Amino acid sequence: MNYRHAYHAGNFADVAKHLALVSVVLHLRKKDAAFAVIDTHAGRGVYDLTGGEAVRTGEAEGGVAKLAGLQGGPSALSTYLDLTSARDAYPGSPLIAAKLLRPQDRLVAIEKHPEDAAVLAATLRPFRKARAETADGYARLIALLPPPERRAAILIDPPYEAGGEFSEAAGAVAGAIRRFATGIYLVWFPVKSPAGANGFCGEVLAAGARKVLRLDVTLGARSEERLTTAGLLIVNPPFGFETEMRDALAPVLPRLDDARADFTWLAGGE
Ligand SMILES: C[S@@+](CC[C@H](N)C(=O)[O-])C[C@H]1O[C@@H](n2cnc3c(N)ncnc32)[C@H](O)[C@@H]1O
Secondary structure (H helix, E strand, O other): OOOOHHHOOOOHHHHHHHHHHHHHHHHHOOOOOOOEEEEOOOOOOEEOOOOHHHHHHOOOOOOHHHHOOOOOOOHHHHHHHHHOOOOOOEEOHHHHHHHHOOOOOEEEEEEOOHHHHHHHHHHHOOOOOEEEEEOOHHHHHHHHOOOOOOOEEEEEOOOOOOOOHHHHHHHHHHHHHHHOOOOEEEEEEEOOOHHHHHHHHHHHHOOOOOOEEEEEEEOOOOOOOOOOEEEEEEEOOOOOHHHHHHHHHOOOHHHOOOOEEEEEEEEOOO
16 A cells, blocks of 8 residues: 555645535535445545645645635535635545534544554544544445435545556445445546546446446646546436536636536436
């Protein structure tokens, strides 16, 4: 396990992924009934973008740092901007979720790397309804489904550092969907080759999900990042999710080297 998210925190892929997470959690909060958030690859939970690893790659400079001064927009964007205003404490996905929980909701955040898991546990300690686990996210996901609340957002955000991780991730998502077909799944993936990404999406689709939206965010030609397209599969997106994400991304994309967002319904639609 060489991957450390501290080098990539706050980059353009995090911006798109975290906006989508905020949008989904705000949707779940529209009803009083409790919901669960399961974050299978949670990372440390908080990142100092002003020093260390973040400065060495400069990825946050090309991501969230470019949103400085942006205000308003749909609630997903304004909430994301509020949550990420401190450069020395950029919240990872589990901290974003923890901050949006109501008393009746809960978060389970799983991280395998012992050092990052220790920081995650400390980061989530103030949140009574958030639990950090040091474990394998894929195995725990299957054990945690279906959640008793029957309402859940599940973020699956692996590092894809090992050769077979596309298959492992697709298999885990497919298994999870079979156990809990009505969950809202956010599955991040890198688009390094169209064939690899399409194959991955095809494997997830084969699990039989009825509503699947794919969002690709591609940096503009001026970008010097190594990864220029970040993918997100949203299984069972809430009604209106695509419109909210289009509106949220509209003021964001021009600041990310004129990035582009492509939305494709792979199954179902609105
Ligand atoms: C892309 S990062 C997660 C970033 C985080 N979701 C966020 O948005 O802030 C992937 C994380 O997965 C962890 N990881 C790798 N393999 C894992 C596994 N099998 N189970 C749980 N965590 C794993 C890595 O240590 C790394 O911290």
